[in-house]
Amino acid sequence: MLANMFTWWSSATIGTLWTIGRLGKFVGSDEFGNKYYEARDTKESYGDKKRRFVIYKGYADASKIPPDWHGWMHYVYDTPPSDTPLPRKSWEQPHLPNMSGTPLAQYPKGSLNAQTERQKSTGDYEAWKP
Numbered sequence: 001m002l003a004n005m006f007t008w009w010s011s012a013t014i015g016t017l018w019t020i021g022r023l024g025k026f027v028g029s030d031e032f033g034n035k036y037y038e039a040r041d042t043k044e045s046y047g048d049k050k051r052r053f054v055i056y057k058g059y060a061d062a063s064k065i066p067p068d069w070h071g072w073m074h075y076v077y078d079t080p081p082s083d084t085p086l087p088r089k090s091w092e093q094p095h096l097p098n099m100s101g102t103p104l105a106q107y108p109k110g111s112l113n114a115q116t117e118r119q120k121s122t123g124d125y126e127a128w129k130p
Helices: 002-006 014-023 067-073
Strands: 024-029 035-039 052-055
Touching: 014 024, 014 052, 035 067, 052 067
Parallel strands: none
Antiparallel strands: 024 035, 035 052
C-alpha cells in the first residue's frame, strides 16, 4: 500500500488510480495484462480529444505496449483494438518489449557482455604508437 502511494515504476500510484477511476472508463486490455482507459468527456483533456490512460502490469515501460494499442493511445485509430483488432500479416512476429539492460538483451559479437568468445586478432592489426 505504501509503495503504491509513492512509487510509479512497479504499478500505478494511488493518485493515478483515483484519477482514472474518477475520469475514465475501461476500454480493454492487451496480451501482456496492461489495462487501457479513456476519459468519459473532454473536461480535463488537452484539447478536443479525450484523454487516454494505460496502467501497466508490473514494471512501467512504454515498450510493453503492442503496436495496435500504441496507435490507439496516440490517436492514430479512433476505435480501440478490443473493438476492432488490426489485421495481422502472416510475416508479422509477436510484439516483444525492449530487452535492453535485462538478462535477455542481445549483444553484438565481440562485446564484453556477450556469452561468446571474442575472435582472436589477425596479423593485420597494428597497435597505435604515439
